[in-house]
Amino acid sequence: MNSPVNSEYIYERLATALEALPSGFLKTKSGVEMRLIKKAFTPEEVWLAGQLSRTLETAAEIAKRVGLDEAKVTETLESLVPRRLVRLDTLELQVPGVQPKSDGVRKYRLGPFLVGWYEAMMRGPMVNDKEFAELFEQFIIEGGGERIFAPRPGVLGVIPHRGSLKPELIQPYEDIDAHFQRHERFLVIDCVCRTEQNLLGSKCEKPILRCGFVGMPPQAPLSKNILDREQASKLLGELAQMGHIQLGFYGFTAGSETPQFVGTCNCCGCCCGVLRGVTHLGLAEAPQRSNYRAVKDPEKCLSCGVCVERCQVHAIRETDDKPLVDREKCIGCGACVIACPNDALEMVPVSAEEWFHYPTSFNDWEERRLQNFGTPDGHRMGG
Secondary structure (H helix, E strand, C coil), X not given: CCCCCCCCHHHHHHHHHHHHCCCCCCCCCCCHHXXXXXXXXXXXXXXXXXXXXXXXXXXXXXXXXXXXXHHHHHHHHHHHCCCCCXXXXXXXXXXXXXXXXXXXXXXXXXXXXXXXXXXXXXXXXXXCCHHHHHHHHHHHHHHHHHHHHCCCCCCCEECCCCCCCCHHHCCHHHCHHHHHHHCCEEEEEECHHHHHXXXXXXXXXXXXXXXXXXXXXXXXXXXXXXXXXXXXXXXXXXXXXXXXXXXXCCHHHHCCCCCCCCCEEEECCXXXXXXXXXXXXXXXXXXXXXCEEEEECCCCCCCCCHHHHHCCCCCEECCCCCCEECCCCCCCCCHHXXXXXXXXXXXXXXXXXXXXXXXXXXXXXXXXXXXXXXXXXXXXXXX
């Protein structure tokens, strides 16, 4: 490319463009974010990606604006789509044996760091790269985690477990059973957080195949990662019984045109980057809480300690009498509710003032994030 690709400026420009996205990408004092970019992408890729923003553009429009050949720009953009540094106007899932759909002219924009190109790199070229995992941890600790996790709406939202909500309370974006009826095949992938923590010496014993559950076309061939309805439903149930927290994707991130349950990560507090925003960084919120909180009936409580053991965010604590639920820490996952042996816990809706109104589109999510970005150092304002 006819560009200053060897200049440090191109990395700073891309970092600035990523920080301008609603997902955030904090510029740290150590500059660790620059090292993450350099590990993941070539100078030519960084140069072109740094020219992008939230605005959707065709390859022809981008090529004309930056003064490069359209064919070369298209080639570079397309190579960055699977790695999520560039995203299309719709999220295309790469499924073996299934041809991606093509709806006319493709438009491109800059993709976020998280959830985005970090996960793609950890599932791809950096899957065994300990240094990349260490850089990510350093970035999160130096303030990158707060910048990404604290603004509302959260990057991922808590979905109550099946069986934890009374049927009349279930909203479309919480209806897991309806999701399983809509599809015959489901994509389930390894947990990227567990992958990263494994590189750093984690001793977590929970299964690594636990994330996604995204509906696939019926012609998707069955494999380790493509499960049929019965297999996927059974696995999700087993993960729930192990005490995972379900962090769901907003419907529009997987092609849904209406707010509905489209898939979920199944997370543990020791591995999940988002949950560790609460348990390790001390943020008041990291995942977007559900619209319910666990409430205990002390008369039914057997003081068995199951709820204390299962809570991944330490919202239930032992006392001299009965274990107590700290409402301010509860994220409304229902993991304690479905495991209580004496039905002493139930999920109760929050007040109208606290109710989280689900974004209606990706643009809606981004606009609301921008409104809540707060001060330049990433502190959240508002709810």
